[in-house]
Amino acid sequence: MALIHIQNVSVAYGWPSRPVLSNLDLSIEEGEFVCLLGQTGCGKSTLLRLILGSELPTAGCVLIDGVERRQPDRTCGFVPQKYSLFPDKTVLGNITFGPEVNEFNLLTRLTPRYFRRRRQFRQEAMHYIRRLGLHDADAGKYPDQLSGGMQQRVAIAQALINKPRILLLDEAFSALDPGTRKDMQRLIRQLWRDTGITVLFVTHNTQEALYLSSRVIVLAKEAPDQGSRIALELPVPELCPEVQISTMVMRLDDASGCTREPDDAALATA
């Protein structure tokens, strides 16, 4: 049975109702790296929020391991494009937030056990800090003292330390400069290979989608007054000849209406 199962899901906003997604069916297996591709406003982030549980469908249902999603929980780690870190906490505080709230509430934080466990949480957080390419000295910094790329590294560490089954990234690298973006893409791909976590990555960049994922799903609207559906589903082989990639790029661009970004042209073949 698929890990994520989206059954005949429709989403519409406002009155008169404006459809965003129409009768969408999708299954994602455990350990897959799926990229959702499509133009702005096609409902990629909406679909992500449905899986996250922060939004409910107008019709249909979203199941994870056969259980219907009603609200966000630890099953899914989440890395948004912006506001991914708590500004009042240091890098270390941000990463240890998850383990701390899972084991201790406002009252049990006053017990000696909390201070013992906190040391362990910090050690584990330091391991993630190093693994994600940050320095020990960054641990005491606040998010506004970090660059965009560093902030997203911390956000990924913050999500991974909780060991979620699914990692959801909503245009997580869109605001980064091309160099940092490439670094982050390599990092997330490596983490996926190492941990075997299921990743769902929302992007509007065809090259990025092809480089990262094991499957690309294109969402597109057939008509302006209709909700998006799956326009194309394309498995991406691990080792892919350059000619085949070029063909896939063209097919994906045609299906999604996305344009190719020159900065990332070489990435798909990297």
Add this chain to the structure above:
Amino acid sequence: MGHKFQLVHAIPSRTWAVLLSWFLFALGIGLYLQTAHRRHQENTDDRIVPTVPQMARSTYDAAFKPAEDDEQTIAENASLPQRFFASMLWKDTKATSRRFFYSLLLLTPAVILGLHMGLFPYVGVFFSRFVLFFDKIVALSLLPILFIAFGIDELSKIMLIVIGVTPTIILDTFNLTRSVPREQIVKAFTLGAGDFDVAYRVVLRQITPRVLNSIRLNLKAVMLFLFAGEMIASTDGLAYRIALLRRHMGMDVIIPYVLWVALLLFLVDLAMRLINRKLHPWFHEA
């Protein structure tokens, strides 16, 4: 075509900045001294615009002697601190400060309510209309009702401040809570946080510096309501003394008292600003 000089881009030098920023103070003091001098030439007993030596004498008496209506006496050989702590100024300051800080403490539930209203939709729906309505009531118009309901003791004065300032603080906190990005709240839940973790460990911590700033901006309103209460019904306090001395045209004490209140408020504001900066090093005012 010649370029017009744009005043918007003119940056005063440090010397000019200092000179200009103190100019109105110097002008005010100069005008006052000139008026006091002229009036005292016409009438040596003038009490409307007291001279600096007159005010200095009265300030010394206020700061080191008990009030005339105070039954307490000070020993002849008492030290200066002993005299100060038995003085009229100290007793009035103590009485006003006590009411002021009780009022500030009572704003804590207002912050908590605003936080819950902003975060939990049912709490928001339940309270928001009522608080919005309450915010429009002119607090001073409730003064007679408060005196009738709570008597003329401390409670009515503190209630006046609470009623006057609380709705503003509740609504400010509500808006600040709503301004916390939704992503942060969703993220906290994905990390395993519960409702109260999100409320107190994510949202409250983020909005605290802004709430403190909001309280700072409302300090003057707190003081205004406190003075109104003290002036109408009190037997001690800075405003009571000012109201009492008004009857005797005691401008030589009123003016130093007004400046003393301004100084105290400035110090409270400064202390809150420094504490805010110390406790929240991550916070940068926009």
